[in-house]
């Protein structure tokens with residue numbers, strides 16, 4: 001068994017959860033915050049059988065959209081001079097981690 005962690009944009013979360021449930025995957029939705037943008041995103045955790053990992057990832061990936069975002073990155077020039085430079089970054093569609101599950105029980 002594997003545990004999938006998938007971080008997606010809040011706007012895609014309802015659709016991702018819906019397709020996972022429709023395909024028979026159990027998932028838990030966590031409200032999380034990205035460390036870089038410091039804005040909300042959604043993390044799903046889902047325990048799946050080894051041979052279902054690819055299907056789950058494919059469902060997540062095809063329902064989580066990539067977005068570009070302009071941020072203002074502050075660059076320092078010496079102690080008192082800072083300048084905010086616009087920087088385009090690509091966020092998502094989904095950041096996925098797959099971990100081995102040592103033991104799974106429902107008590």
Ligand code: 2BA
Pocket residue numbers: 007033034035036037038039041089090091092093094095
């Ligand atoms: P954030 O940390 O808010 O990052 C949002 C986006 O900002 C990232 O998109 C990436 O394009 C950019 N970014 C992040 N850190 C950066 C840095 N140090 N320098 C320049 N640009 C940076 P994604 O890579 O698609 O990540 C989306 C969200 O997924 C992240 O939100 C974070 O919550 C999570 N994430 C991504 N990689 C992770 C990792 N290795 N470990 C844990 N969480 C991760």
